[in-house]
Amino acid sequence: MTRRTMLLLGLVVLGVPLAAPWIAPFDPELQLDIVALRSLPPSSAHWFGTDSYSRDVFSRVLHGSRVTLSIALAAVSLLLLMGTAYGALTALAPRVISNALRRALDLFLSVPRILVLLALSAFIGPLAVWQLVLLVGFTGWFAVARQVTDALDALLVEDFALAARALGVRSSRLVWRHLLPHLLPLLAVSATFAVASTIALETTLSYLGMGVQPPEASWGAIMRDGASAMTSEWWMTLFPGLATMAVTMACNALGDALRPPRAASQVAS
């Protein structure tokens, strides 16, 4: 992928949600005409058709991109922060604590995330968007923490880190000034993959009725609206799904492109 296509992709992915209120032909939550415009297939007036409340699906998908993407971006920032902090702590702590933290991380990594999320969200009840962000963020940082720990382990034996330590640099400054800049490429790659998987996760949770609640439109929530008539009113599932696919594919491709050539062999998703 060339730099130009990447830029273009980024512009589309970020530009559409920002511009959604101006592009969208209708109000996403407005029930246009419950009698005449109910569950219409795609036409020139309603590109993606209308749903069973006679709302315009195209407008809902456009606005849904804002909800879905902001949830993903917020959750990913949270999990990057937590993962990096935990990784730095693990790599720099005294041996005993460090080992304990590593074992704990092994444990976290092997608990199936979706089961925990489902159990949690079910018993907390319908989630507000900020709760969803917190839940997804708090259960998603384990892989990042592992990668950061591994990278820091490798960096700490490098000459520059030894030199800095020998000069008496405090740990906090060592991480902030000397190590973190080296981690940025790794974090950028992790972030793109995390955005892709978080979007898929949010969509799935909302589809199962445990994410974004109606009448708000996220891509998963729109598909949930269409779930009861999946085959007859296919347009309500097809188009938000295509949007999800486009964005997650773009993120995954971006991650692959950002990955330094050598690391391409160690596929980690």
Added chain:
Amino acid sequence: MLRLLPGLATRLLQGLIVVFTAATLAFICLELAPGDQATALGEQVPLAVRERVRALRGLNDPLPVQYLRWMRDIVRGDFGWSVSQQRPALPVLLEASTNSLMLVAPAFVLSLGLGMLLGAWQAVHAGTWRDRWSGRLTLAVYSVPEFWLAFLLILFGHGQLGLPATGMVNDMHAYYGLLDRLQDRLAHLVLPVITVTLVGIGIFSRYQRSSLQDVLQQPFVRTALAGGLATPRVRWLAWRAALLPVLTVAGLVLPAFVAGVVVIEQVFLWPGLGHTMLMAIAARDADVVTGCVIIGSSITVLGALLTDMLRVLVDPRLATGVSRIEPTER
């Protein structure tokens, strides 16, 4: 197999700790949630009866006492009572697990086999248009939410080909003859199994491709080819050398697999673990939910364990040291 034993013991212990943690987490979630088993009986049950149930089941005891009692019961194999189905939770869980297994086992084998084939084919043709386009295709499958893939298949398989899209059997299943029953079951398996398989192929082919491509660039492959060894034979040897990462992944993606299956079961109304868990959540059926979490995490742990043993069989050098395992996510 003897040399596996010490590693196996620590692995087993780690696995137990994971299951224990997951179970505890589930228990805590349930305790934090408003309402208990007695509340779940509903308003139409008189208050006195609900109080009596609460007293009988010890729901008024302090939390640590309840927790210990619950732990003791689980260890004894008593998974509690399913409020929504009015029978012990264990048979409910067993039925659900069997149903899930019927779906997952063929799909796992198929996706591992086909995924490895596809990945190997891509690695051999690395850099050509075949590799690029099939890579884009698998990336697309890998990127979409599982339920949406199921939707596409239902649209095509059910809408165009008339394959059954929901449940495990027809309404008339009980009245069929033996052959018709078999055919009925198989027909209901087609679409869900294809969905789960596609998800799996997307994962496995990625890893197989990158690991085999790495090995094909190794000097020993060049030497073997230059020495006049037949290309298919060299590729076979390279494939064996590239097997390890793929096997590692096969065990480690089990959480992702379980997660995918939860959602796919929901779309196809397949009465497996995922479907049962979601129904139990909706019905506030606490014991069934914790049971599902315990079984789900046990499967994950078993997968990791099995992978470790397989890895040692493939590469005996690993028997001596504890191997590092790459993280997976999804």
